[in-house]
Amino acid sequence: MFSEKRYARLKWACRRGMLELDVLLMPFVESGFHELNDGEQEEFERLLTCDDPDLFAWFMGHQTCEDPSLNKMVQHILSRVKV
Template identity: 30%
Template structure:
C-alpha cells in the first residue's frame, strides 16, 4: 500500500487520542519519526491506532504483550521517542 499526503494527514489525525499519556508519547513519536516511516511501517501504525486507547497504552507501557509480531518494531520506536 502507498500512503499519499492525504493518507498521511489522516494518520496524523488518528494519533490524537483520548488519553493524555498517549497524546504525549505519540506527539513525541510523530515529531521525531513520522516523516521517516516507510509505507509498511505506516500500515502497521494504522493497525496499532485502531486499538482501543487502554490496550494501546498497555502495549506502549509494556504492561501487555502483542500477538502481532509486526507491531513490535514500531512499538519500540514509539517507546524510544525522546521528550
C-alpha cells in the same frame, strides 16, 4: 507513500483520549513517521486502529502486544522517546 490527506487523517488519529498516548504518538507522527519505510508506515496506521486501553498497556509495559509486527512498532516508538 502517504498522500497529504491520508497523513492528515493519520495525524488526527494520533489524538487519543489519553494524555499518555498523546505525548507518545503526536511527537512520533510529526518527527519519526516520515523516516519509516512504506511497510512500517502501514503498520503504524494499523497500530492506531487498536483500542486505547490496549495501546496504554503496551506502551506502559503492563502487557506485551501479541502481534509481532505491532509489538515491533510499539518498541520502535518507545525507543525514540527514551532518553
